[in-house]
Amino acid sequence: MDLNFTPEEIAFRDEVRNFLRAKLPPEISHKVHGGKRLEKEDFVRWQKILHAKGWGAASWPANHGGTGWTAVQQHIFDEECADAGAPMQLPFGLRMVAPVIMAFGNAMQQARFLPRIVDGTDWWCQGYSEPGSGSDLASLKTRAVRNGDHYVVNGQKTWNTLGQYADWIFCLVRTSSEGRQQEGISFLLIDMKTPGITVRPIIMMDGEHEINEVWFEDVRVPVENLIGEENKGWTYAKFLLGHERTGIAGVGRSKRELKKLKAIARRESSAGRPLIEDQRFRDRIAQVELELMALEITNLRVISAEGEKKRAPGPEASILKIKGSEIQQLLTELQMQALGHYALPYLHESLDPDWSGDPAMPAYEDDAGPLSGHYFNVRKTTIYGGSNEIQKNIISQMILGL
Amino acid sequence: MNFDYTEEQIALQDTLRRFYARDYGFEHRRAMTKSADGFDRGAWATFAEFGILALPFPEDFGGLNGTAIDTMLVMEMLGRGLALEPYLPSVVLCGGLIRDAGSAAQKEALLPAVAGGELMLAFAHFEAGGRYALDQVATKATPGGGGWKLDGAKAVVLAAPSAGKFIVSAREGLGLSLFLVDAGAPGLSLRSYPTQDGARAADLRLDGVQVGAEALIGPAGGALPLIERAVDYANAALCAEAVGIMAALNEVTLEYLKTRKQFGVPIGKFQALQHRMADMVIATEQARSMATLAAVRADSDDAAERSRSIAAAKAYVLQSARLVGQQAVQLHGGMGVTDELNVGHYFKRLTMIGLSFGDVDYHLGRFSDTLLAA
Numbered sequence: 082m083d084l085n086f087t088p089e090e091i092a093f094r095d096e097v098r099n100f101l102r103a104k105l106p107p108e109i110s111h112k113v114h115g116g117k118r119l120e121k122e123d124f125v126r127w128q129k130i131l132h133a134k135g136w137g138a139a140s141w142p143a144n145h146g147g148t149g150w151t152a153v154q155q156h157i158f159d160e161e162c163a164d165a166g167a168p169m170q171l172p173f174g175l176r177m178v179a180p181v182i183m184a185f186g187n188a189m190q191q192a193r194f195l196p197r198i199v200d201g202t203d204w205w206c207q208g209y210s211e212p213g214s215g216s217d218l219a220s221l222k223t224r225a226v227r228n229g230d231h232y233v234v235n236g237q238k239t240w241n242t243l244g245q246y247a248d249w250i251f252c253l254v255r256t257s258s259e260g261r262q263q264e265g266i267s268f269l270l271i272d273m274k275t276p277g278i279t280v281r282p283i284i285m286m287d288g289e290h291e292i293n294e295v296w297f298e299d300v301r302v303p304v305e306n307l308i309g310e311e312n313k314g315w316t317y318a319k320f321l322l323g324h325e326r327t328g329i330a331g332v333g334r335s336k337r338e339l340k341k342l343k344a345i346a347r348r349e350s351s352a353g354r355p356l357i358e359d360q361r362f363r364d365r366i367a368q369v370e371l372e373l374m375a376l377e378i379t380n381l382r383v384i385s386a387e388g389e390k391k392r393a394p395g396p397e398a399s400i401l402k403i404k405g406s407e408i409q410q411l412l413t414e415l416q417m418q419a420l421g422h423y424a425l426p427y428l429h430e431s432l433d434p435d436w437s438g439d440p441a442m443p444a445y446e447d448d449a450g451p452l453s454g455h456y457f458n459v460r461k462t463t464i465y466g467g468s469n470e471i472q473k474n475i476i477s478q479m480i481l482g483l
Numbered sequence: 484m485n486f487d488y489t490e491e492q493i494a495l496q497d498t499l500r501r502f503y504a505r506d507y508g509f510e511h512r513r514a515m516t517k518s519a520d521g522f523d524r525g526a527w528a529t530f531a532e533f534g535i536l537a538l539p540f541p542e543d544f545g546g547l548n549g550t551a552i553d554t555m556l557v558m559e560m561l562g563r564g565l566a567l568e569p570y571l572p573s574v575v576l577c578g579g580l581i582r583d584a585g586s587a588a589q590k591e592a593l594l595p596a597v598a599g600g601e602l603m604l605a606f607a608h609f610e611a612g613g614r615y616a617l618d619q620v621a622t623k624a625t626p627g628g629g630g631w632k633l634d635g636a637k638a639v640v641l642a643a644p645s646a647g648k649f650i651v652s653a654r655e656g657l658g659l660s661l662f663l664v665d666a667g668a669p670g671l672s673l674r675s676y677p678t679q680d681g682a683r684a685a686d687l688r689l690d691g692v693q694v695g696a697e698a699l700i701g702p703a704g705g706a707l708p709l710i711e712r713a714v715d716y717a718n719a720a721l722c723a724e725a726v727g728i729m730a731a732l733n734e735v736t737l738e739y740l741k742t743r744k745q746f747g748v749p750i751g752k753f754q755a756l757q758h759r760m761a762d763m764v765i766a767t768e769q770a771r772s773m774a775t776l777a778a779v780r781a782d783s784d785d786a787a788e789r790s791r792s793i794a795a796a797k798a799y800v801l802q803s804a805r806l807v808g809q810q811a812v813q814l815h816g817g818m819g820v821t822d823e824l825n826v827g828h829y830f831k832r833l834t835m836i837g838l839s840f841g842d843v844d845y846h847l848g849r850f851s852d853t854l855l856a857a
Contacts, residue, residue, distance in 0.1 A: 082552045083485055084779045090484065153484050343854065357854060367851035371773075371799045378772035382486050400765050476764060477757035481737055 084378070086157075094157045101165040104130050108434070110166030114341075116451035118289070118432040119168050121204070121246040127168050128201035137199040138175055145183055145191070146199045152384035156332075163333030164340075171243070174198040174205035178251045180324045181268065181317050185309040194249075194270070206244035208252035208271070208295060209318070211237060216471050218253070219263045219315060223297060225254035227304070227311075232256075232269060234277075234300040240465070241293040244280050247273050250295065257312050268314035270306040277301075285461075287454035288429055322467060323398055329466050330380045330405035335373055338412045342366060345419045348446070356419060369411045376404045396479035399472035406462035406469060413456040424453050486775070492556055498533060499557065502526075503564030509825050515567055516681035520645055522567035531600030536574055540582055545595035551716065551781035555723040555774065562727025565828055567682050569603055569642030575720045577604035577650050580661070580713040584701035589663070593648070605646035607637040607664075607687050608710060615841040617710050622689060624653035624660055630695040631655070633662060633670075636688050641839070643685035644675040650700065651689065658704025662694050669693070680832040708786065714840055715793045719777035721836050722793075722800040726774045728833050729767040729804060732811040735826060736760065739815055756814060763807045770803035791853045798846035801837045808833040 086094065109123050131137045139155045141147020150158065163169075179198050182190055197203040214221040223236025234254055244250065250271050257265030271278070277300035283292045309317055346357040346366060357363050383397045417424045423445050430436050431450020438447040463469045477483040488496070507526060515523045530536050535557050540546020547553075554575060561570055578597050581589055581604075596602035613619025622635025633653050640649070649664045649671075664671060670692040675685040701709045740751030740760060750756055777796035783789045808830040812819035815826050822828075837843065 082488060082775065082779070084776065086484055360848075360851070363854055364847060364851045366854060367798075367847055370854075371795050371847075371850070372769075374776065374795055375769040375772045375799055378776055379768055381484065382768075382772060385484070385486055397768075400768055403765060404769065470758070473758040473761040474754070476761040477751075480764065481751075481757075481760060483737075483740060483751040483757050483760065 086153075090153055090157060093154055094161060097158055097161040098165075100134060100136075101161060101167065104134070105165055105167050106130075109168060112434050113166035113168055114337075115448045116432075116455055117434050117436075121243075124168055124171060125201050125204070128170065131170070132200045137201070138179070139170075140176060141179065141183075141199070145179075145195050152387065153381070156381060156384065160333035160336065163337045166337070169334065171204075173207050173242070173247075173251075174203065176324055177207065177321050178205055178249075178270070181251070181308060181321050184320060185268075185317050189305070190270075190308070203248045204243075204246050206241050206247035206250050206273075206295075208238040208241065208250045210240040212239050212294075215240075216468055218318070219266065221253055221255060221266065223252065223254050225256050225267060225269060225302070227256070228301075230304050231301045232304060232307070234269070234271065234297045234302055236297050238295045238297075239283070239293075241280075241295050242291060244273070244293045244295055245282065245290070249273060250278075251308075253314055253318055256314075263315040265312055266314040266318065267311050268308040268317045269302055270308065271297075271300065271302050275300050275302065286457035288427075289432070289454070289458070291458075323395070329398075329462075330376060330401035331409055332373070332377045332380050332405070335405070335408050335412060336377075338409070338416070339366075339370060339373060342369075342412055342416050342419065345416060349419050349421065351421075362415075362419070365415055369408060369415065372404065372408050372411070376401070376408060379404070396475050399467075399475045402466060403463075403469045403472050406466075409459050409462050410456075413452070413459050416452045417456040420449050420452060423449050426450075427453075488552075488556065492553065495533070495535070495553075496556055496560060499535075499560035499564070502529065502533075503560070503566075507564055507566075509828075512565060512567065512681075512828075516677070521677060521681065521683035522569065522645070526566070527568050527600050530568065530570070531598070535570070536600055537598035539574065539579055540594045540598055541590075544582075544590045545598045546582075551719060551778045554716075554720055554781075555778035558720045558723035559727035559730075559774075562724035562832075563731045565728070565731075565825065565832060569605070569645060569682070571717060571720055571724070572605050572642040573597060573603045573646070576606045576713055576717045579716050580606070580650060580700065580709060583712060584661070584706075584709045586700075588697070589700065593663075602647045603642065603645050605640050605643045605649050606713070607640045607643070607649045608652040609638050609640075610636065611638045615845045617714060618659070618707055620652050620654050620659055622651070622653040624655040624662065626655070628693050630693065630698060631660075631662065633664070633689045633692040633694060636686065638686055639678075639684050640687055641678075641682070641684050643673055643687065644683045649687070651687075651692075652706060652710060655704055659706040659710065660703050661700040661706045661709065663698045663700060664689075664692060664694060678835060680835045681828070711790065712786070715789055716781050718793050718797045718840050718846075719774075719781040721840065722770070722774035722777045722796050725800050725804045725833060725836050726767065726771050728829050728836075729763075729770060729807040732807055732826065732829050732833075733760075733763055733767055735824075735829075736763065736811045736814050743816075750814075759810050759814060763810055766803035766806045770800045773799045787853075791850060794841075794846045794849035794853075797841060798843055798850055801843045801846070804833045804837060805843075 112119055136148055138147040139150055139158050143149030175198060179195060182194055211221050225232040225234045250273055252269045252271055253266050254269050255265050256267040277298040279296040281294045282290045283294060285291055347355050349356040351359050380401055383401060428450045534547055537546045538549035538553050542548050581593050610621055624631040624633055647666055651662050651664045652659050670690045672688045673685040678684050740756060741749050743750050773796040777793045780789050780792035811826050812830050818824055819826050
């Protein structure tokens with residue numbers, strides 16, 4: 082039992098740090114640290130920089146173009162990237178569809194899709210939820226009917242993140258209504274340029290366009306884009322969700338946001354003293370830091386156990402999802418609360434990268450603008466990826482056998 | 484970085500698990516709580532055979548050179564077994580103090596005797612008015628008679644009735660000093676009582692207790708850092724004990740959810756109860772992570788880092804313990820509030836851990852105040 086990094090791990094951390102110092106564009110990290118809006122170009126540019134170094138897919142095995150890193154190396158990489166203000170690598174290609182293609186796709190699909198994910202060519206999005214199928218995902222109704230060497234897809238997907246930029250969408254579709262509803266689902270890869278696909282924005286509480294509805298009207302998908310076997314999609318879907326949850330703990334990002342919270346609490350004042358000297362507020366920061374310290378170690382325990390067993394993430398990942406999402410919410414809530422009066426103004430332009438305060442509002446710091454919006458935005462974290470209530474169902478059924 | 488126990492550690496864990504399953508059942512423990520000693524002297528002798536009484540001591544003094552991780556592992560098993568034996572005060576706390584601060588002669592005289600099970604020690608430090616603050620000592624040490632005369636009162640000294648010797652803190656001028664005091668010393672009196680968790684403790688009075696120069700442990704007037712270190716060590720151990728209890732409570736509660744039927748089904752089929760149980764499991768896993776952090780940092784020579792981590796761990800573990808303990812009772816319904824199931828006994832021990840060597844507020848405050856340093 083040893084919580085310290087080995088000399089090799091420390092050398093690796095230094096290598097990552099040096100790389101970030103040299104290669105992470107300051108105009109991107111400025112946006113991340115300031116909570117500004119990230120554009121598609123920012124995500125793609127960073128993915129291409131990582132790929133050029135051979136670090137495009139930290140969690141993939143080397144034979145598929147990944148780094149082949151240990152769990153601890155991946156953790157170090159995540160943490161250093163977050164601390165330096167690198168954009169999060171979007172999970173839809175790297176952490177969601179790619180593991181499914183590796184595990185269940187055929188050689189042709191692997192050769193066609195995986196290199197274009199890791200090098201940043203293809204932007205993937207998710208077609209899981211439907212208006213009538215949220216937590217009860219297996220009740221989904223989007224139909225795919227086999228017609229010669231194509232499927233014809235009709236239906237509607239929702240809660241699609243950043244699909245307005247996507248080249249590809251992975252979809253759960255109904256190919257049979259026989260038997261249990263889980264038994265009639267298939268996993269299809271669909272080119273977003275196919276005629277019949279319509280993307281409609283859903284504007285979220287923070288005023289941002291992050292989420293979409295996607296409509297399918299007689300969309301013709303070649304059968305070669307079916308993953309695995311027809312009607313076995315539910316197995317692949319659950320496998321994907323397990324992978325989604327591990328990345329979701331977000332320890333590195335939360336450590337960065339905790340640092341930011343402390344900086345704000347030192348800067349803001351309360352009754353003429355720095356806010357951090359207010360014991361009630363300081364204790365709230367301390368409490369969320371305790372939660373994060375515990376989560377960091379639990380996360381390491383889970384990923385190192387998985388690394389040894391060489392298996393897909395198990396139901397323990399649900400613990401990480403629940404705690405990680407709660408902590409992200411607490412941190413944004415405290416950042417907002419720390420602003421006091423200046424949590425109220427809604428200056429949407431403050432999300433623009435070149436916005437640096439308003440001379441008519443000198444007390445309004447240039448990073449204050451996004452904070453309340455972040456609080457409203459991250460209410461999503463306890464809902465997405467399987468709501469936290471669904472995670473507790475998973476724990477009680479899969480771990481505890483209730 | 485790795486989270487594995489060594490083969491030796493796993494073997495020790497198995498030994499203790501078997502001991503509690505075979506020789507230290509619920510009825511046996513209940514009988515022991517009502518005995519004169521309030522614990523099982525036979526079990527103590529067995530602990531000596533297992534070597535756990537020697538675990539944290541150096542080899543030169545009959546010890547096994549164990550780390551704080553070893554202590555964590557033992558404490559977790561003692562928690563599971565709901566041990567009444569004074570392992571924490573005698574071996575971890577006082578034994579640890581002698582190991583870290585005692586003279587060669589003191590180590591020679593005390594550690595082999597503790598390791599062999601012949602001698603038990605108790606830590607007479609806290610006082611009624613000082614609550615958990617470690618520097619609040621009113622007991623006075625007055626030089627004289629070739630040593631010191633001690634006057635004062637000590638509150639709720641754990642395992643005092645069975646102690647052969649006490650480590651007593653006292654103020655001399657501006658500083659604190661530690662003294663070794665025989666249980667039979669003239670002027671020392673005990674008011675003994677059982678504690679809520681079935682163990683034993685006492686309030687001590689010291690009326691002109693004379694000790695010699697050889698009784699001083701560590702530097703005169705410079706004992707506070709030693710006390711801080713020893714109490715940190717004890718708190719790391721208590722975190723592990725609490726985790727052992729929480730794991731045991733989760734097991735018995737889960738079993739109850741699967742077997743107790745109402746409305747024609749096992750009550751574990753009800754989602755409200757499933758989610759409560761999931762919360763208990765999450766709290767326990769998170770607490771285990773923090774107890775691990777505490778154990779790893781307990782051996783650290785960086786006092787600030789050690790204190791900060793252990794304060795964090797204790798504050799966190801106690802919050803988890805409160806949730807798990809209270810909900811284990813709640814999920815057992817009426818049976819949970821009786822004396823007849825081990826649930827209530829686990830809950831009482833867990834609750835008393837929450838009030839020993841600093842409560843949640845005390846430790847959260849300690850951790851929180853470190854945020855003031857930029």
